[in-house]
Amino acid sequence: MINLTTALLSVNQMQCADRLTTASDLPVAELMSNAGLAVAQAIIERWSMRPVVVLCGPGNNGGDGFSTARHLFDLGWSVKIALLGAADHLNGAPLLHFQRWHGAVIPFAEVEFSGDELVVDAIFGAGLNRPLDADVISILEAALFKKLPMVAIDVPTGVMGDTGQSFGAVAVVLTVTFLRKKPGHVILPGRLLCGEVVVADIGYGQQIASHLGLNTFENDPLVWLPDFPVPHPFNNKYSRGHALIAGGYPVTGAARLAALSAARVGSGLTTIAIPEIALPIYGASLLSIMLEIINSSADIERLLNDKRYTAFLIGPGCGVTPDDFDLIRIRVLAMLATKRATVIDADAISCFRDDPKILFKAIEGPCVITPHEGEFSRIFDLKGDKLMRTRFAARISGAVIVLKGSDTIIAAPDGRAIINTNAPASLATAGAGDVLSGLILGLLAQGMDAFLASAAAVWLHGEAANDIGLGLIADDLPEAIPAILDELLHPH
Numbered sequence: 001m002i003n004l005t006t007a008l009l010s011v012n013q014m015q016c017a018d019r020l021t022t023a024s025d026l027p028v029a030e031l032m033s034n035a036g037l038a039v040a041q042a043i044i045e046r047w048s049m050r051p052v053v054v055l056c057g058p059g060n061n062g063g064d065g066f067s068t069a070r071h072l073f074d075l076g077w078s079v080k081i082a083l084l085g086a087a088d089h090l091n092g093a094p095l096l097h098f099q100r101w102h103g104a105v106i107p108f109a110e111v112e113f114s115g116d117e118l119v120v121d122a123i124f125g126a127g128l129n130r131p132l133d134a135d136v137i138s139i140l141e142a143a144l145f146k147k148l149p150m151v152a153i154d155v156p157t158g159v160m161g162d163t164g165q166s167f168g169a170v171a172v173v174l175t176v177t178f179l180r181k182k183p184g185h186v187i188l189p190g191r192l193l194c195g196e197v198v199v200a201d202i203g204y205g206q207q208i209a210s211h212l213g214l215n216t217f218e219n220d221p222l223v224w225l226p227d228f229p230v231p232h233p234f235n236n237k238y239s240r241g242h243a244l245i246a247g248g249y250p251v252t253g254a255a256r257l258a259a260l261s262a263a264r265v266g267s268g269l270t271t272i273a274i275p276e277i278a279l280p281i282y283g284a285s286l287l288s289i290m291l292e293i294i295n296s297s298a299d300i301e302r303l304l305n306d307k308r309y310t311a312f313l314i315g316p317g318c319g320v321t322p323d324d325f326d327l328i329r330i331r332v333l334a335m336l337a338t339k340r341a342t343v344i345d346a347d348a349i350s351c352f353r354d355d356p357k358i359l360f361k362a363i364e365g366p367c368v369i370t371p372h373e374g375e376f377s378r379i380f381d382l383k384g385d386k387l388m389r390t391r392f393a394a395r396i397s398g399a400v401i402v403l404k405g406s407d408t409i410i411a412a413p414d415g416r417a418i419i420n421t422n423a424p425a426s427l428a429t430a431g432a433g434d435v436l437s438g439l440i441l442g443l444l445a446q447g448m449d450a451f452l453a454s455a456a457a458v459w460l461h462g463e464a465a466n467d468i469g470l471g472l473i474a475d476d477l478p479e480a481i482p483a484i485l486d487e488l489l490h491p492h
């Protein structure tokens, strides 16, 4: 069972949490009061007292706003409420909190932000279900134009909680959400629009998380560290697996980067299978990485039948010309036929563009496919948000899908998904993808579960890039892995 600490809540799961909680012990109005107190708390921890305007919508998000306004007012702050729509449309808990408010209330149309120095966005939250109307967009843009810091309740108005997509949202400084983050807090552009995210427990109780069927997580060692292969005294180089990479020619750097990465992340042995013509190039630059010459399909068969190889990688540097396609496809299918862990990257993905079903049908063992958006669209004809597309691709292919980007998503065929948030923009550089596929290969070679190995590799990849900083080139990444592993496995 994956640690639920970094689990993300869908809008439905949030509503389920509300129902489970209000059915048992806490009425919605009290949850709402606690929500307002949490928002007020987060504000006073970050800003000195100043005039605040709370923009309130017609539903429970607005209700949180009324409650926030009252808590700030009770602390001596100067607060006014701007209400979208008519007060007599309010009902339930929002109405109750509106009735407890005795300060100024102005209609949205009269908001000018004159004298205001802080804006609380309590217009729409989890209930957003369509693009914003012009009056809402203009008020948000007016606040932005006046450079007023904004605090969003639950999510910035206009951000879809389940997907991170924006329908007219503007960036806020701070977002206060409840019980757990939503996917919209970590997937782009939502992540960038939310600013700092504070998660408050407003009375749900942590045990409720285990009743919500949570299957989406923010990437963090908490999710996969228990399954991470750690060297131990009884290890020998054979017990730590043997990674095999199909080496390209004349593009040889990709496979070498992948091999170094697999070795650095702990694969006991790492071999690159290369055509004889490439021997001088590979041989001149590699020491601990071994080489196998393959000049015929019989050579490949011999290698793949050797059970000592525990995981395969094909794709980096394969070279995409039509006559290459057939050879690459044959090799991919031969690797998959062994049912041993296989990573399929780059051109080994693209070469199935004409008939992806051939690839999907051959996937019976642990398999990880690592496309960027372009390669993804060559084998998956899917529309919709990134999280849904990655999940669906995993389900129809039977592979773990690593859809790369600043918000890489790792999805398993069983529906679980992990969203990565540590990757710096400097990773958009040639060869970084080869390093990532090598890291995944190295962990698979040691027997790690394909889904968790992919998440761990994506996280290590981002951490290494953060350690290196600007000016990063892919060549630096494998050498940065030991320090990350040391920090991860031997925290100081």
Ligand SMILES: NC(=O)C1=CN([C@@H]2O[C@H](COP(=O)(O)OP(=O)(O)OC[C@H]3O[C@@H](n4cnc5c(N)ncnc54)[C@H](OP(=O)(O)O)[C@@H]3O)[C@@H](O)[C@H]2O)[C@H](O)CC1
Binding pocket: 018, 019, 022, 028, 031, 032, 035, 057, 058, 059, 060, 061, 062, 064, 123, 124, 125, 126, 127, 128, 129, 130, 131, 132, 133, 153, 154, 155, 178
């Ligand atoms: N126990 C609880 O429920 C708690 C909830 N919390 C807060 O509640 C919000 C979610 O509240 P909800 O009422 O479900 O939805 P919103 O307040 O986000 O939106 C209200 C309604 O507005 C309509 N809507 C949606 N999108 C738009 C739009 N673009 N333009 C205009 N109107 C829109 C929609 O109603 P319709 O009938 O018009 O479809 C929404 O229902 C959650 O975010 C939390 O902040 C508390 O935090 C905890 C307790």
Ligand SMILES: [K+]
Binding pocket: 061, 121, 122, 123, 124, 125, 152, 153, 154, 155, 156, 157
């Ligand atoms: K909001």
